[in-house]
Amino acid sequence: MRKQLPPDMLARDSRFVRTSIMDQVMDPRNQKIGERDLGSARLQPERPAAADRARNLMHGIFTGEIQALEGAGRTTFDFDDDEAPFALKLDMARQCWDESRHVEISVKLGDWMGTEIGEYSEAVFLYEAACAPDPVLRLCGVNRALEGLAIDVFNTMKEFGDSSGDPVLEFCEDWMLADEVTHVKMGSDWLRRMTKDDPERLEKALEFQRTVDKLFSLGGFRGETEDNPIQLARNFRSMAGFSTDEIDEIAELAAQAKRDAEALVAGSS
Amino acid sequence: MADPYKPRAAFAPWDRRELPGIFSVEDSARRVGNYKWLEMRLFESLGGWVATVPELDVKLVLGRHCYHHAWHAELMDKRLPELREMDTDRLCEAPNPEMEAFVEALREPEAPEHTIEKLVGVFRVLLPRKIAAYTYHLNGTSRITDSPTQRSLGFMLQDEFEDWREGEMLLQSLIETPEEVDRATRRQAELEKLILAAGGISGPGSLGPIVATEGASL
Ligand SMILES: [Fe+2]
Ligand SMILES: [Fe+2]
Numbered sequence: 432m433r434k435q436l437p438p439d440m441l442a443r444d445s446r447f448v449r450t451s452i453m454d455q456v457m458d459p460r461n462q463k464i465g466e467r468d469l470g471s472a473r474l475q476p477e478r479p480a481a482a483d484r485a486r487n488l489m490h491g492i493f494t495g496e497i498q499a500l501e502g503a504g505r506t507t508f509d510f511d512d513d514e515a516p517f518a519l520k521l522d523m524a525r526q527c528w529d530e531s532r533h534v535e536i537s538v539k540l541g542d543w544m545g546t547e548i549g550e551y552s553e554a555v556f557l558y559e560a561a562c563a564p565d566p567v568l569r570l571c572g573v574n575r576a577l578e579g580l581a582i583d584v585f586n587t588m589k590e591f592g593d594s595s596g597d598p599v600l601e602f603c604e605d606w607m608l609a610d611e612v613t614h615v616k617m618g619s620d621w622l623r624r625m626t627k628d629d630p631e632r633l634e635k636a637l638e639f640q641r642t643v644d645k646l647f648s649l650g651g652f653r654g655e656t657e658d659n660p661i662q663l664a665r666n667f668r669s670m671a672g673f674s675t676d677e678i679d680e681i682a683e684l685a686a687q688a689k690r691d692a693e694a695l696v697a698g699s700s
Numbered sequence: 701m702a703d704p705y706k707p708r709a710a711f712a713p714w715d716r717r718e719l720p721g722i723f724s725v726e727d728s729a730r731r732v733g734n735y736k737w738l739e740m741r742l743f744e745s746l747g748g749w750v751a752t753v754p755e756l757d758v759k760l761v762l763g764r765h766c767y768h769h770a771w772h773a774e775l776m777d778k779r780l781p782e783l784r785e786m787d788t789d790r791l792c793e794a795p796n797p798e799m800e801a802f803v804e805a806l807r808e809p810e811a812p813e814h815t816i817e818k819l820v821g822v823f824r825v826l827l828p829r830k831i832a833a834y835t836y837h838l839n840g841t842s843r844i845t846d847s848p849t850q851r852s853l854g855f856m857l858q859d860e861f862e863d864w865r866e867g868e869m870l871l872q873s874l875i876e877t878p879e880e881v882d883r884a885t886r887r888q889a890e891l892e893k894l895i896l897a898a899g900g901i902s903g904p905g906s907l908g909p910i911v912a913t914e915g916a917s918l
């Protein structure tokens with residue numbers, strides 16, 4: 432088996448349909464939906480499309496969990512002993528088990544919510560971030576940026592479970608949130624440990640994280656206003672090793688991503 | 701009332717542990733180093749394969765088992781300094797080049813159509829060998845002086861048995877045609893020959909010296 436498996440080689444059964452994240456973000460129908468201006472974009476049970484949006488989001492979580500499992504697995508394999516410390520590989524193996532459980536939880540939740548595997552398409556952006564050639568970049572791009580996003584998503588879904596009277600959803604999201612805080616903290620701890628004497632590597636990793644954070648603020652998907660379906664979970668992020676300044680920076684990146692996406696859609700229509 | 705100061709034997713009548721064991725500190729450390737190396741190579745392989753198998757149930761099982769073997773590597777890593785190996789990398793090695801060649805062959809399949817080959821290597825060749833060698837070590841080492849190694853081997857064996865059963869059941873459910881039976885047995889034979897040449901997971905003597913007794917009939 433080769434080191435560094437490219438994203439197009441991710442193995443899936445016949446139910447899965449692949450798409451690209453840019454196609455999803457740049458879908459012109461998004462603008463039409465935005466123009467309807469139905470008030471807050473947050474997931475609220477009283478909105479007629481709330482159940483469908485939650486099912487769609489849950490399927491996205493499911494495919495994201497598969498890729499998180501694959502990414503952590505590849506990090507145990509892709510690096511020789513002198514490139515990735517033994518303890519880091521142990522953490523990645525532990526993450527494999529956790530992500531494997533998250534896939535199991537997501538399949539059961541999908542069933543519960545009335546969704547079939549493959550009902551929505553899969554973009555492999557999480558795994559793409561897990562293909563960085565430096566393990567520190569992977570931990571920044573995946574554990575800190577994308578699993579940080581997972582913290583925001585799970586917290587939003589947990590609140591939606593609570594407000595819509597779905598104790599199963601709330602229960603599952605709460606457990607996954609606990610694991611995700613652990614994974615983000617792993618990323619924060621390893622970033623600091625491995626770049627202690629290498630400010631250049633630290634800056635490169637943080638730059639990669641910024642790029643991923645901005646890209647996957649998904650044109651206003653995540654933020655701190657009523658326009659953002661996914662809300663930034665400040666308290667859980669600080670538990671996971673983010674400083675207040677770092678959280679502020681993500682909030683700003685998210686706002687910028689929304690402005691950029693609006694400008695892009697306006698320009699292309 | 702019973703007299704708490706009445707002398708009692710240090711070993712209760714039902715505690716039949718004996719002092720002698722067949723391994724020295726060095727022998728035990730060498731094996732533990734081999735196990736750590738092997739558990740590492742195994743958890744890395746399972747982690748790497750997760751992305752290459754399309755079968756969702758297999759993917760999830762590989763992710764779970766990946767952690768089991770990482771934990772075994774961690775247990776062995778922690779035991780090494782207690783066996784006077786302060787540099788925990790020194791003995792973390794294959795027992796011989798033949799074992800390295802076996803592991804190289806084990807982790808070679810990549811294509812999504814080769815799940816059977818991947819699983820046969822792990823569950824029909826490697827895990828039975830590990831169960832055998834760990835059991836030999838567990839039974840042969842002193843139950844008093846080396847009980848920390850024994851305790852870890854006990855936990856590891858429990859995982860190995862359960863993982864072996866799960867992997868074997870996956871294989872039985874994946875093998876559907878006589879051709880697939882041939883594929884599985886061919887793969888098993890290839891790898892068995894390699895691990896035979898290595899002498900087992902810690903080299904010749906993995907299961908102890910085989911001493912022939914002249915004229916033995918029983
Ligand atoms: Fe996860
Ligand atoms: Fe995670």
